[in-house]
Amino acid sequence: MKVETSVDLAVRVGGLTLRNPVMPASGTFADGLEKVMDFNRLGAIVTKTITRELRDGNPLPRVVERPGSLINAIGIPSKGVPDFINKTMPHYAPYDTPLVVSISAPTADGFASLARELTLPGIAAIEANISCPNIEEDGKAFAMRAETTEKVTRELRAATKLPLWVKLTPNTGEMPEVAKAAEAAGADAVVVSNTILSMAIDLKTFKPCLGNIMGGLSGPAIKPIVLRHVFQCARAVKIPVIGCGGISNADDAIEYMLAGASAIQVGTATFVQPAAMISVLEGLERFCVVREIPRIADLIGAVDIEESDEPDVAWLNPVT
């Protein structure tokens, strides 16, 4: 339900002003959603990750569900750059919503050349999915370490003038350092985060549930974990943080913004409620109206972590 309001929903994110903070997470968006929603209502469109090489993706099964979550190992099927330029880009051209292209490559050079080729009119920003395996580092994802993040981001920065968003992995113990490295190397924003590496085993067959054995955990179950990462990264860097992890409704999105996210991505929730992005957007607007918040940007990083003057007596001395 649309609320008649004067709430300013615009946010400034990594070199772009978005009409609102709601966008899809890469890999969970395609033209099929045109049957469900008006893409002109979204803050941005983020494509599936494309690679230079043609990729079929991983062996099946590619997904398995667990309570409140999904584990996927799709394997980034990609039809390559010409298909993206000739088919995907023209398809989204009629919308006046910024088109963000997610890219991936096995080497820093590969990232740079892909970014260079995709620096085109019609592309509003590049989201570098550096959470994928780096063949120069024995398969370890670039975003696992600050040094490799800095190297790949620097090469990307030199390759494109477009706003550069760098998508981080939560599978590192040093996420704030990685975020700082991306910032130092010229990223305009960091996306926090990709999925959490995980696994599931079938008790009937003793086999892994996924053809790829391991996969990425997403969905409501991971929200508190990624929320913490967003909080830490937002305190570590001055560039905007885009929150992504288990957001299913407006309350989740508000939590992310309070923790420091300038915008949010909705992913797995779309698989369950296809119009999830629209209900998140409408809920955000309602929240601002009810709480008399004139600009949604006022929520960014507004979490109150000041120590209370008075200790919570009830907590210290629980009444039994």
Place this chain on the structure above:
Amino acid sequence: MSSVSAANTDAHAQGRSAAAPAAEFKPSVVADLTTVIANEPVNAEYRHLVASCSIEAAQAKPGQFFQLLCPHSGSEQPYLRRPMSVYGADPEKRQVSFLYKIAGAGTHGLALLGPGDTLDVMGPLGVGFRLDPAWRHIVAVGRGAGLATLAPLAQAAKQADMKVTAVLSARRPNLVVSDALFRSYGADVVVVTDSESTSGPANVERILRQLIADGRCDAFFTCGSSRLMQVQQKLAREFSLAGQVAMEQQMACGLGLCYCCVRDFNIGGEIVHRRVCWDGPVFDLMEALP
């Protein structure tokens, strides 16, 4: 697809405010909160669920499917929706129905629903069966849950003035479903079963060859058995007959977003991936691979 894109392009050309919701945007796929009218067992394994739904959902075509948000069944709460092919859809009564076998967490939850309960169904989804007006007699060959998928063809074929022969395969005679529905629309029904040793590919091939010889098979429609699909592919090639197959695959989104439901297809001699939820679930018989 093309009509959806065109509608958006038009809206764009009219200079609609981007921030405001488009008054003219009408979704063709909705997550519809339907009300269960009936949910009764039809035999030892299958149940028939009828729900009153929106006009969009009630316009589901044969071969299309819905993604059902199944209620939790005790300890198990399925996170994803469950794909379910449409068994019947009635735009006048605004009803949609499903025929399902209790197999896992999702269908266990479905079985708990009673009249008056709410069921969230998203759809209609996918590409359904297509009937060529030139066809006079079609043959539907199915097994197991595939029998439910083929059932809506009976009414569609009758409306298109085509005769139907349905070859329905099951483990035992009392587990056959959709036979009454096929008969109610005037179809000839041949039941083949494992328990009577009539369901093997050799016998089904003999039945189909006889139908072809009698001039009663312009096209095959099949679902639910890879072995029976291969028999029909062989005959379709030999007699240059048309055919369509409804394929199954584990799904997550149902809208072509996630690429978890891909299968291999032979498109003009090249093996390629197609998304069952978006490019199908109904495919050309000759392009499908077992």
